[in-house]
Amino acid sequence: MNTIDDLYQKGPVIALLRNPADLWRITSTSENAEKYGIPSHGEFDLITVIQEEDKDLITRKLGAAVMQKRDEVTMRYRIHHPAGVQWIEDQCCLTYNPNGSVESAGSLLWTSTLPLEWRLLGKGANAWNMVSSKIRHDMLNQLTAILGYLELSQDLITDPMLEDFFGKEQNAAERIREKLIFTREYQKIGQLEFEWTKLTHLLTEAIGEAGCSRLPVQNTIQQNLKIFIDKTFKQALIKILENIPNHATNATEIQLSFLKTETGGIIIIEDDGIGIPTEQKKRIFELGFGSGDGFGLFLAEQELGVFGIGISETGIPGKCSRFELAVPAEILKF
Structure with missing residues (x-):
């Protein structure tokens, strides 16, 4: 490997330059872009090869970075690839003119396996959530039965010391029940549709x-x-x-x-x-x-x-x- 372009040809990293006046307009790319589903010759609109479901969020994210005058922003999206859909990590670097407009913009893109890993991890998490939900449900049912029996037994106790123990047992069971309900709420975090x-x-x-x-x-x-x-x-x-x-x-x-x-x-x-x-x-x-x-x-x-x-x-x-x-x-x- 004697040149930078040799490295690009061997690795899954794509370099591209963006039009400062239209950041989704690509003016130049590295020669290896074609094999990842991105045109390597002439100008083109990058947004046209991106999955429809991802366009709104990433255009807003890039727009927010420009509005905040950030030097760089990382985006993740899917592109149409000859072999199917390919996940891309896009590290976009920006410079600005004194008046605040974009002076130059370029990106390094690389293929990502993270979403596949996330999907597999998600399957594991779903399986665990299903098991833990079942166990928690059964435990809550058993606690409800215990609390019911404690309440029925309360009228049968006359010894002051036993009454004190009884109250502590009932309080402990209630605290366990509260914590189980808490875990049910905590488990929902990040699991629902946006x-x-x-x-x-x-x-x-x-x-x-x-x-x-x-x-x-x-x-x-x-x-x-x-x-x-x-x-x-x-x-x-x-x-x-x-x-x-x-x-x-x-x-x-x-x-x-x-x-x-x-x-x-x-x-x-x-x-x-x-x-x-x-x-x-x-x-x-x-x-x-x-x-x-x-x-x-x-x-x-x-x-x-x-x-x-x-x-x-x-x-x-x-x-x-x-x-x-x-x-x-x-x-x-x-």
Whole structure:
């Protein structure tokens, strides 16, 4: 191997240059591109060889990178290949003019086996989920029977010491039941189908299901704003909103707003209750913390993390609670 092109001919890496004025317009490629289903001569539109289902997300991801003036962005998509569909990793590098426009753009593309590995891992995960769901279901049934027998036995116990032991046994069984239910919720994270959904609709449904419908809602979020999520996102919203009836008992309204940022946007959920003490702000997302079951905000943070969404509490103690959800640009559609 004496030249760079020799390396390209031997390896599964494709080099291409993009038109700065139209980043999906390819002006030049390495000679080995043809055997991977990409034209190697003349200009062409790369988007035409990409699977239809992948086009929307990757065009939005590249557009977001340019808007944020990022030097590089990694994209993953499928292309039509003579032997079938081929997964591609695309490392796109960008430079910018002083006025902010794209000066130059190029990519290194390589074939990827990761999606195949993911699919095989997914099959294994599905099998494990099915087994663990069955075991958990049987355990919950047995615990329900135990709790039922304990309740029936309660009237037969008159010894104060035995009554104390009885109460501890019942409490232990309830705690085991709570943890099994927690594992059922945790198992759902990242397992459901993603789709574009209007954010205002999700928030309205979550407010009702969280028991907050008695409070007036001030909602300034634009009606056509959509977010690319699955059903666990709404569950995370419910867990956040449940803190209002459970802990902010003096709250008189809920405020919903959205702040657009360079990296995406921030969903703001705020109430005018008593707020959260400063020393507890970071701990509220820890597993087991709080006066409830200790799962709610921990689960919410984990569920939001699947979508790349960060969460923080920025309210003023004694005045309000304010949860800020930092959403990346690639899962937002305005």
